Amino acid sequence: MMGATASESAYRVLMGVLESRTGQTLSPNRIWRIEMSLKPVMQRHGIADLDALVAALVTSNSRQLLDDTVDAMLNNETYFYREYSVFDEIAATALEQIREINKLRRRLTVWHCGVSTGQEAYSLAMLIAEQGAKWAGWQVDIVGTDVSYHAISRARVGLYSQFEIQRGLPVQRMVRWFDQTDGGWLAKADLRRRVDFSVQNMLVDRPPLASSADLIFCRNLLLYFSAPMRQKAFARLRAMAAPQSFLVLGAGETVLGQTDQFVASPRLRGLYEPADQQVRRAAA
Numbered sequence: 001m002m003g004a005t006a007s008e009s010a011y012r013v014l015m016g017v018l019e020s021r022t023g024q025t026l027s028p029n030r031i032w033r034i035e036m037s038l039k040p041v042m043q044r045h046g047i048a049d050l051d052a053l054v055a056a057l058v059t060s061n062s063r064q065l066l067d068d069t070v071d072a073m074l075n076n077e078t079y080f081y082r083e084y085s086v087f088d089e090i091a092a093t094a095l096e097q098i099r100e101i102n103k104l105r106r107r108l109t110v111w112h113c114g115v116s117t118g119q120e121a122y123s124l125a126m127l128i129a130e131q132g133a134k135w136a137g138w139q140v141d142i143v144g145t146d147v148s149y150h151a152i153s154r155a156r157v158g159l160y161s162q163f164e165i166q167r168g169l170p171v172q173r174m175v176r177w178f179d180q181t182d183g184g185w186l187a188k189a190d191l192r193r194r195v196d197f198s199v200q201n202m203l204v205d206r207p208p209l210a211s212s213a214d215l216i217f218c219r220n221l222l223l224y225f226s227a228p229m230r231q232k233a234f235a236r237l238r239a240m241a242a243p244q245s246f247l248v249l250g251a252g253e254t255v256l257g258q259t260d261q262f263v264a265s266p267r268l269r270g271l272y273e274p275a276d277q278q279v280r281r282a283a284a
Contacts, residue, residue, distance in 0.1 A: 010050040014038075014073065017057065021070045022147045023203045023233070024224040034073060041068045071150045075224070078116040080168035081123045082219070083251060086270060090215070091127050093268050094246050098214045099134065101244050107139045111213040111240060113202045114221035115144030118155025118195065119164070122187060124217070125194040126177055145200035145207050155197045158187030203232055212242035220250035222258075234259035238274055247272040 014034060015026050026034070035050055045065055047053045056065060081087050098108060108128075112121040121144040128135060128142075146152050165174055165185040178185040200207055202218075216237055222230050237247060238261040247262055248271055249255070255262045255272050262272040 007051055010054045013054045013057070014050070014069070017066070018070060018073050019226075019229075021066075022074065022201060023226075023229040024074070025226050025229075026073070027224075037072045038069065041065075041072050044068070067149055071148050074148050074151075076116040076148060076151045077220070078119050079164070080119045082120055082168060084168075086248060087123060087127060089268055089270060090124070090246075090248070091131070094215060094271060095128070095131070095134075097267070098246075102214065106137060107211060108135070108141070108215075109209055109211045109213050109242070110140075110142045110215045110217070111207055111209055112142065112144040112217040113146075113207070113237070114218060115146045115155060115197065116148070116151045117160075117164075118144060118151075118158065118197060119160070119168070120217060120219070121155070121195045121197075122158065122177075122191060123168075125191060126173055129191075129194065140194070141210055142195045143207060143209055144195055144197045145202065145205075146197075147199065147201045149199045152197050152199045155195075156192075158192045159183055160185050160187075202236055203229065207240060209240060212245070213240050214242050214245050215248070216241055216245065217248045219248060220253065222253055223250065227258075230258055234261045238262065241274055243274065244277050245274060247274075 011031065011034060015031070019025055038050065038053065042048070042050075042053055045056070045062075045068070047056055053069065056062075057069065095108075102108065110124060112124070115121050121142055125142055128140060144152075144155060146155075159181070160178075161184045165178060174185065177191045178187055180186075196208070198208055202221075218233075218237060222233055225233055234255070241247065246265065246268065247255075251270075255264065260275055263275045265271045265273045
């Protein structure tokens with residue numbers, strides 16, 4: 001049964017708005033949270049209920065109301081070093097292989113798609129910075145994109161609450177890379193300059209990459225796409241990937257039965273490679 005304050009048509013419209021703007025669909029357990037998620041938006045814009053919100057979206061030309069509504073329905077769950085084993089594998093193996101592949105041009109390009117509020121992109125930036133001399137003289141570009149303007153705004157500022165900073169971030173790194181302020185823990189300028197954040201819809205917009213991505217993070221985003229949207233997303237990821245590159249998905253995600261653009265890496269557990277990359281390797 002739908003919430004007492006909203007009609008079924010209001011829910012359908014809101015779900016349609018989310019999918020048309022982001023490609024994402026709402027799972028049943030998220031549908032029931034729409035009204036709660038949108039209450040702050042309705043209060044801020046002086047709107048009484050979801051039916052009135054839908055009416056305002058239809059009749060108003062307010063871009064801010066539309067952006068706020070879509071933002072509130074997104075799931076921006078993330079944290080530092082999410083799944084340590086993944087970052088360990090990247091540090092120990094994936095980056096080493098990329099260094100060997102790119103040793104002549106000395107360039108590393110990372111695209112973090114669905115970066116949310118930035119913790120995982122900053123985690124990778126810290127990891128690479130701490131490898132020190134290995135990347136001396138290299139051009140290292142880390143680009144984080146997300147459809148949520150609110151999440152990207154937070155990522156750019158790099159300010160995190162006590163709960164957020166303690167969630168996955170070891171004390172040594174917290175002290176080295178962040179300053180405690182009255183508003184929370186602020187990423188130091190040296191860390192912030194290592195990541196470029198921008199608002200992008202990965203299904204529509206071309207990410208601002210200076211070269212093809214050697215490493216792509218797209219974690220726990222494709223879960224929210226319908227099958228056709230997921231196919232489109234994988235095609236975009238492949239289009240932006242370097243010929244020899246790695247794709248990192250979330251723990252509950254896979255390419256099996258989803259796409260023929262990527263296959264599981266035979267060398268790195270839990271990572272994926274472009275399918276045609278493996279064909280070239282086999283032919284060689």
